[in-house]
Amino acid sequence: MPNKTTTTTKPKSATTAAKTSPNLASKSASKSAAKLATASNVIEVCRLTKTYKNPKNHQTLKAVNDLSFDVREGEILGLLGPNGSGKSTTINCLLSLLKFDKGTIKIFGETMSPSAYNLKRQIGVVFQEVAVFEELRAQDNIDFFCGLYVKDKAERAKCVDTAIKLVGLEDFRKFYPKQLSGGLLRRLNIACGIAHKPKLIFLDEPTVAVDPQSRQHILDNIETLRKRGATVVYTTHYMEEVEQLCDRIIILDKGKIIASGTNSELKKLVKNKPVKQVAGPTLNDVFLELTGKELRD
Amino acid sequence: MFWHNFKYTLKVVLRDHALIFWTFAFPLILATFFSLAFSNITASEKLGLIDIAVVDNDAWRNDEVFRKAFETLSDEASEDRLFRIQYVSKTEAEQLLADDEISGYLLLERSWFSPQRKALIEFLAPPPADVPPVIFTAKSDINSTILKSVVETVAEQASIIETVIETDPAKLANLAYAHAANLVDQSSTHLDYVMIEYYTLIAMICIYGGIIGMVAVNQLLANMSMSGQRIAVSPARKSTLVLAALCASYIIQLVAVALLFVYLIFVLHVDFGANLPLIILLALIGSLSGLALGVFLAATVKATATTKIGLILAIAMFGCFLAGMMGITMKYLVDTNLPLLNRLNPANLITDGLYALYYYDTFDRYWGNIITLVIISGVMIAISVYALRKEQYDRL
Numbered sequence: 220m221p222n223k224t225t226t227t228t229k230p231k232s233a234t235t236a237a238k239t240s241p242n243l244a245s246k247s248a249s250k251s252a253a254k255l256a257t258a259s260n261v262i263e264v265c266r267l268t269k270t271y272k273n274p275k276n277h278q279t280l281k282a283v284n285d286l287s288f289d290v291r292e293g294e295i296l297g298l299l300g301p302n303g304s305g306k307s308t309t310i311n312c313l314l315s316l317l318k319f320d321k322g323t324i325k326i327f328g329e330t331m332s333p334s335a336y337n338l339k340r341q342i343g344v345v346f347q348e349v350a351v352f353e354e355l356r357a358q359d360n361i362d363f364f365c366g367l368y369v370k371d372k373a374e375r376a377k378c379v380d381t382a383i384k385l386v387g388l389e390d391f392r393k394f395y396p397k398q399l400s401g402g403l404l405r406r407l408n409i410a411c412g413i414a415h416k417p418k419l420i421f422l423d424e425p426t427v428a429v430d431p432q433s434r435q436h437i438l439d440n441i442e443t444l445r446k447r448g449a450t451v452v453y454t455t456h457y458m459e460e461v462e463q464l465c466d467r468i469i470i471l472d473k474g475k476i477i478a479s480g481t482n483s484e485l486k487k488l489v490k491n492k493p494v495k496q497v498a499g500p501t502l503n504d505v506f507l508e509l510t511g512k513e514l515r516d
Numbered sequence: 517m518f519w520h521n522f523k524y525t526l527k528v529v530l531r532d533h534a535l536i537f538w539t540f541a542f543p544l545i546l547a548t549f550f551s552l553a554f555s556n557i558t559a560s561e562k563l564g565l566i567d568i569a570v571v572d573n574d575a576w577r578n579d580e581v582f583r584k585a586f587e588t589l590s591d592e593a594s595e596d597r598l599f600r601i602q603y604v605s606k607t608e609a610e611q612l613l614a615d616d617e618i619s620g621y622l623l624l625e626r627s628w629f630s631p632q633r634k635a636l637i638e639f640l641a642p643p644p645a646d647v648p649p650v651i652f653t654a655k656s657d658i659n660s661t662i663l664k665s666v667v668e669t670v671a672e673q674a675s676i677i678e679t680v681i682e683t684d685p686a687k688l689a690n691l692a693y694a695h696a697a698n699l700v701d702q703s704s705t706h707l708d709y710v711m712i713e714y715y716t717l718i719a720m721i722c723i724y725g726g727i728i729g730m731v732a733v734n735q736l737l738a739n740m741s742m743s744g745q746r747i748a749v750s751p752a753r754k755s756t757l758v759l760a761a762l763c764a765s766y767i768i769q770l771v772a773v774a775l776l777f778v779y780l781i782f783v784l785h786v787d788f789g790a791n792l793p794l795i796i797l798l799a800l801i802g803s804l805s806g807l808a809l810g811v812f813l814a815a816t817v818k819a820t821a822t823t824k825i826g827l828i829l830a831i832a833m834f835g836c837f838l839a840g841m842m843g844i845t846m847k848y849l850v851d852t853n854l855p856l857l858n859r860l861n862p863a864n865l866i867t868d869g870l871y872a873l874y875y876y877d878t879f880d881r882y883w884g885n886i887i888t889l890v891i892i893s894g895v896m897i898a899i900s901v902y903a904l905r906k907e908q909y910d911r912l
Contacts, residue, residue, distance in 0.1 A: 271911055311912060314749045316738055318908045333907035336751035344749050350742035352735070354531035355524065366520040367750035411746065 260328075261419055261450045262290035262313065267322035269308055269474075282308040283319070284474035290419075290452055295445055297465030298454040301510050305474040306454040307347060310421050313452075314344060326419065340368055343417030343449075347424045349408045351396050358383065358392040361410050368415035382414035385440055402433025409440060413449075420444060422453045426460065438464060458502040468502075472510045517752055518760045525732050525764035535727060538829070539772045543721040544779050550717065551784045554710040565600045566659045569612050569621035572603040576624045585670045586622070598662070619659035622667065712871065714786055716841035718795075719866035721776055722802030723832035725769035726810030727825050732761035733814040733900075734821050739909045740814065741821070748907070758904055762807065769803045791873045794882065798873075801886055802866040805893040806832075809862065812896040815903035835863030865889050 269283040283305045290296045298306045311317040313324055315333045324331045326338050351360045361379045369375040383389055386406035396404060409425055422441065426434045434457075441464060445451055455461060461468055462482050469479040478485055482502060489500045489508045500508075529535055570576060576583060590599040602612065609621035734740045736757050738748035747757065777799070780786040788795055809831065813824050838861055840847030847867070850858045858864040869885035876882075 315908060316745060316748055316912060318910055333748075336753075339749060339751040342749065344746065346742060346745060348742045350746040352524075352528050352743055354528040359524070359527065363520070363524045364746060364750070366524075367517070367747065367752040370517070370520075 259292050260289045261292045261326065262288075262452070263323075263325040263328075264288050264309075264313070265323045265325075267309065267312060267319055267324065269305075269312055269317060269319040282474050283312065286322070286471075286474065286476060288469055288476065288479065290450060292450055293445065293448060294466040295441070295451040295453055295464050297461040297468040298452060298471060299456075299458075299461060299468055299506060300454075300471035303473075304471040304510075306471055307423055308474075309471070310344075310423055310452065310454065314342070314421065340415075341418045343413045343415065343420040345409050345412035345420070345422045345425045347427065347454075349396070349404050351404075351407055351411055353396050356393050356395055357388055357399070357407050357410075360396070360407060361414050364411040365414040368417075378414045378416060381416075382410040385413075385443060386410045387436060400433075402429040402436075405429050405433060405437060406440075409437060413444060416447075417449065419450045420452070422451060424455050425453075426455065426457065434460075458506060462502050470506060470509055477509050478505075517756050521752075521757045521760035522764045525761045526768070528735070529728055529732060529765065529768055532731065534825075535731060538724055538727055538825075539721075539768065540775060543717060543724070543772070543776045546720075547714070547717055547776065547780055547784060550710065550713045551786075554713060566598060566662060567600050567602075567618045568663060569602045569604050569609040569618045571606045571609050571621060571623040573606075573624070576622075579624055581673065582622075582624060582670055585666070585673075589666065598666070619657070620663045622663075711786075711874070712840045712844050712847070712867065714780060715867040715870040716836045716839050716863065718773070718776065718799060718870065719802060719839060719863040720832050720836045720841070721773055722769075722799060722866055723806040723809065723835060723863055724828070725765070725772070725803045725806035726808075726813070726828045726832075728765040728768050729762060729807040729810030730814040730824050730828060731810075731821060732765045733758060733811050733904075734824065736761060737814065737904070739818070739912055745912065754904065754907065762811065765810075766803065766807055769807060770800070773799045773803055789874060794873055794879070795870060798866060798869045798882070798886065801889045801893070802862065802869075805862040805865075805889045805896075808893040808896040808900070811900045815900040832863065835861045836867075839864035839867040859888060860892065862889060862892060865892075 265287050267283050267286040268281065271280045271282055273279070282303075286305070286309060298309065300306045308317065312319045313326070313331065315324075315331050315335070326335075327341065329335060329338055331338060352363070355363060358379060361382055362375065365375050365378050365382070369378055383392060386409055388403065388406055388410060391399060391403055391407075394403075396407065399407060405425060405427075409422075412422075413420055425441075426437050429437070438460060441451060441453065451464075453461070453465060465482070467479065467481055468485055470477050470485070478488060485502065485505045486500050489505050570586065586599065586601060588594070589597065590601045591597055602608075602618070604612065604621075606623060609618075609623070612618045613621055735743045736747055736754065737744040748754075777788075777796070781788065810828060813827055817824060817827070819827075838846060838850050838858060847858070847864065850864075858868070865885045865888050869882050869889075872879075872881035872885065
């Protein structure tokens with residue numbers, strides 16, 4: 220483990236939630252905190268290592284380096300890190316899209332593999348890039364991807380309808396993706412990933428390049444999903460999103476965990492550092508303090 | 517799961533305007549273009565009777581080879597009649613030529629038994645003083661060329677006959693008639709180079725089917741598309757999805773081929789003769805080879821879908837070029853000098869199979885092309901299946 224890493228795994232406190240996100244200061248925050256403290260692990264990652272090899276110059280890059288962490292049932296885990304820190308690679312390894320060099324990944328207590336169809340059935344993914352068919356209408360896109368999980372037509376129709384309502388695309392069912400704005404497209408992307416009501420959801424920077432209103436709508440959706448019982452792994456560059464949503468945060472840099480804990484626990488890490496904030500350090504301060512200020516690729 | 521993906525593959529492909537254009541519209545446009553461009557050429561190249569004159573002298577009357585050959589080629593009862601002959605004196609022949617009433621006249625000053633026979637042929641050039649000319653023509657057109665060609669051929673046959681007569685004179689007459697009968701007009705048969713254009717067009721649309729297959733499979737692969745990543749993390753089995761996509765693609769492809777045939781037969785009135793079932797079989801197998809090419813490129817080439825479409829278009833166009841789309845001479849040249857290239861070129865195998873149905877009395881060459889197409893398709897599909905089995909990637 221790196222020196223800076225904290226291993227506290229307590230969920231976000233109700234106070235913190237209220238301070239960082241008044242509109243999401245759920246009355247049930249303390250209740251869910253207690254629930255999370257006793258929850259079982261949905262994801263268990265042990266010593267995950269992934270190296271990219273450049274076939275041209277035979278150079279190697281360790282994108283994920285001996286990574287170990289857990290995700291508890293019902294929590295929203297934030298994965299933070301600068302560009303190239305290994306967030307997406309980690310998620311792609313967890314989803315069995317990428318081969319990895321060593322380590323183990325267990326989801327719902329079972330080893331994850333490309334043929335672990337029962338596990339995959341319980342997972343939903345919202346990719347960083349919008350992954351929909353340009354040739355299909357919004358509703359058809361959701362129906363197609365939901366159909367990969369839900370065979371029964373009637374049940375699928377309900378799932379699609381629920382997803383459309385959740386992301387607020389009721390008036391855009393018949394629209395083709397190119398007719399949708401950036402925010403609507405992101406919401407369609409989310410609906411395609413969660414329509415089958417997964418228990419575990421990976422959201423890889425779902426709010427990139429959307430306006431504040433759409434972003435807030437998306438964050439509200441994620442909170443709703445959590446309330447329905449889903450466990451969420453959330454990656455983003457936006458600190459305020461993490462502060463607002465996440466029970467626990469892992470900060471990655473160069474493929475390693477450099478810090479983890481709740482929002483308040485992370486802030487304590489820089490409490491005694493010379494951060495120029497009257498009201499104490501923000502998560503952004505913490506992030507920059509831990510990962511440095513040099514530009515990344 | 518199969519029908520779910522089958523249905524949505526149809527929807528996705530049929531909503532892709534570029535794909536629809538290349539698959540359905542472009543072949544029809546090209547067929548129309550061929551029809552407009554070449555129909556007049558075909559009509560103009562259909563040979564009419566060629567008016568010639570023969571100087572009726574002793575040499576002519578004694579020269580049985582020339583006389584029988586020209587009698588055969590001017591027989592009014594024959595479908596292969598080529599010449600309308602006037603038997604005249606030399607003066608009259610010169611006058612007819614001057615009046616442009618004949619394309620040329622034939623003058624034999626000695627019979628073919630003459631030792632100077634080999635020097636008989638002179639065409640549009642002043643004859644040497646010691647060699648009597650046999651043909652006089654006024655212009656250099658197709659009729660003059662045909663007349664010259666016929667005389668050359670008869671003279672060559674005369675040479676053979678001379679050899680035969682030295683060994684077995686009894687065979688002379690039969691041999692002469694047999695050779696003369698070989699001079700027939702083939703321009704009226706089904707096979708002409710315009711038909712080769714249509715054959716290559718059919719070949720091209722078969723290969724274009726690869727675009728549909730490529731698009732359908734490309735979107736299922738995690739390392740090729742974002743939708744592929746979403747599909748890869750789902751519990752759907754890739755084999756089922758790929759099979760559904762291929763079936764949907766093949767059906768669309770067959771509809772496109774059927775549409776082209778309907779257009780060619782009923783709108784452009786292209787006559788495919790009596791072998792239509794075999795032509796359709798060839799189109800089915802050809803479409804399979806196109807699909808296999810598309811899947812092969814989708815599974816093995818790491819590039820954008822647009823690049824892959826460009827690649828298939830290039831392969832199809834180049835293949836059709838080698839198969840004779842831009843001129844039958846190219847097919848002949850490649851067949852002669854680089855036969856292996858055309859034996860591995862699906863466009864040529866399809867074109868050649870259609871060609872073989874008309875040109876040969878047996879189906880050996882046709883079935884040979886079918887078998888080669890099946891083997892090539894099988895190899896490409898086998899490699900694709902091996903590549904598509906991959907479920908995890910080193911990088912995305």
